[in-house]
Amino acid sequence: MIDLVIVGAGPAGLGAAIAAAENGLEVCILDEFVKPGGRLLGQLHEEPDGKWVNGIAEAQKLYNRAVELGVDIQCGVSVYDLIELDNGWCVYTTNQAIESKCLLLATGASETAIPIPGWTLPGAMSIGAAQVMGNVHRVKPGEKGIIIGVNVLSVAIARELQLCGVHIESILLPQPSLISGNASNPEKMMESLLRLSHLAPSPLIRFGGKWVSPKLGARLYPKNGFKMWGIPIQLRKTALEIVGENQVEGVRIADISAAGEVAAGTEKTISADFVCIAGGLTPMSELAAVAGCSFCYVPELGGHVPLHNEYMQTNLKGLYVAGNITGVESAKVAKTQGTVAGLSAARELNALMSSANEKINTAIAEVIETRRKALIQFQPGIEEARTFLHTRYYESEGEMISV
Structure with a gap:
């Protein structure tokens, strides 16, 4: 039986493995993708200070450090079941069953689909799939694309x-539809866009993002949109249908009001050879459900998340979570959460012989500071949502004790 099994080789999983292995734990990471790094592999962007962040290079650094510490990293391996044992966990994979004293789920997030007529045509894909094609596999998804969905993810990946x-x-x-919900509402999407205004190359947009209200911004927003990096972002136009015979050939669009109502007689078709649908992200928590975790629905964190505290401990002994499974945030936040989880597992196994609480509290403070400085916030109110979630964890513990 090894000390710690981690499911997910993204920034959270690698960060946790490094923290745990640095304190003497025997660690194994499992990931179904062929390379470690998770969502880091698709990231390539410029920080406000002009520094470029290359996700592949960042992932390689984490991988090299983990290997240097003796972490066993197994890629191309899927986990399909978890069973709690008297003294740990049994993880069932497509290769073998592995028993461990502690288990960390760092499975990340999945994309939320928005069904649109024509979305099954070849050339229609999720925004994340286009990112992986371009940044990971170095294959263009097409020459001319249209992105359906205005949010943090779509604007970042468009660049x-x-x-x-x-x-x-x-x-x-x-x-507008029951499924698209707020994603089709110009005012709601204006809120998302204003949270990205500090990234815009245009001083006018950056200035406006500080002072314009979402409702006023949606009403004043020009029909042809504003451009960021030369890309038109159009909150007053909607995609009615993806068109094409045997593959994507274009999108039928129409003008909409600030309230999201389609304007009659404004339909037209614009050409494209691929379309990306950006519906947002939600925590990938299926394995936590299989394990028997309690859950809490927190919209600001992307949906249902496993109930856990600031030490990344769930309500099940020896089971931890870190990264986007706990709520959708940046890769930097995920890595710091992983560090907390790795240290917490080490403390549980009595591997942090001195200053255990001080080390973990310092790591928790780093999570808070990294979140505060995050370049992109996927949803507003994340800090308050985290406080609510942790409070609910301790309340549930009290309820269990009283029973």
Whole structure:
């Protein structure tokens, strides 16, 4: 039986493995992808100070450190079941069953789909799939694309696709429907866009992002949109249908009001050879459910997340979570959460012989500071949501004790 099994080789999993192995734990990481790094592998962006962040290079640094510490990293391996034992966990994989004293789930997040007529045509894909094609596999998803969905993810990846030599014709909203919900509402999407205004190359947009309210901004927003890096972001146009015979040939669009109502007689078709659908992210928590974790629904964190405290401990002994499974945030936050989880597991196994609480509290403070300085916030109110979640964890513990 090894000390710690980690499911997920992204920034959270690698960060946890490094922290645990530095304190003497025997660690094994499992990941279904062929390379370690998780979502880091697809990231390529410029920070406000002009420094470029290359996710592949960052992932390699973490991987090299983990290997140097003796961490066993197994890629191309899927986990399909978890069973709690009297003294730990049994993890069932496509290769073998592995028993461990502690288990960390760092499975990340999955994309939320928004069904649109024509979305099954070849050339229609999720925004994340286009990012992986371009930044990981170095394959263009097409020459001219349209992105349906205006949010943090779509704007960031649009810029990455542009750096791959792809022309992005426009980023626009999905058609109003029960499924698209707020994603089709110009005012709600204006809130998301204003949170990205500090990244804009235009001083006018950066200035406006500080002072314009979402409601006023949506009403004053020009029908042809504003451009960021030359890419039109159009909150007053909606995608009605992806069109094409045997593959994507374009998108049928229409003008909409600030409230999201389609304007009759404004329909037209714009050409494209691929379309990306950006519906947002939600925590990938299936394995936590299989394990028997309690859950809490927190919209600011992306949906249902495993109940856990600031030490990344769930309500099940020896089971920890870190990264986007705990709520959708940046890769930097995920890595710091992983460090906390790795140290917490080491403390549980009595491997932190001195200053255990001080080390973990310092790591928790680093999570808070990294979150505060995050370049991109996927949702507003994340800090308050985290406080609510941790409070609910301790309340549930009290309820269990009283029973």
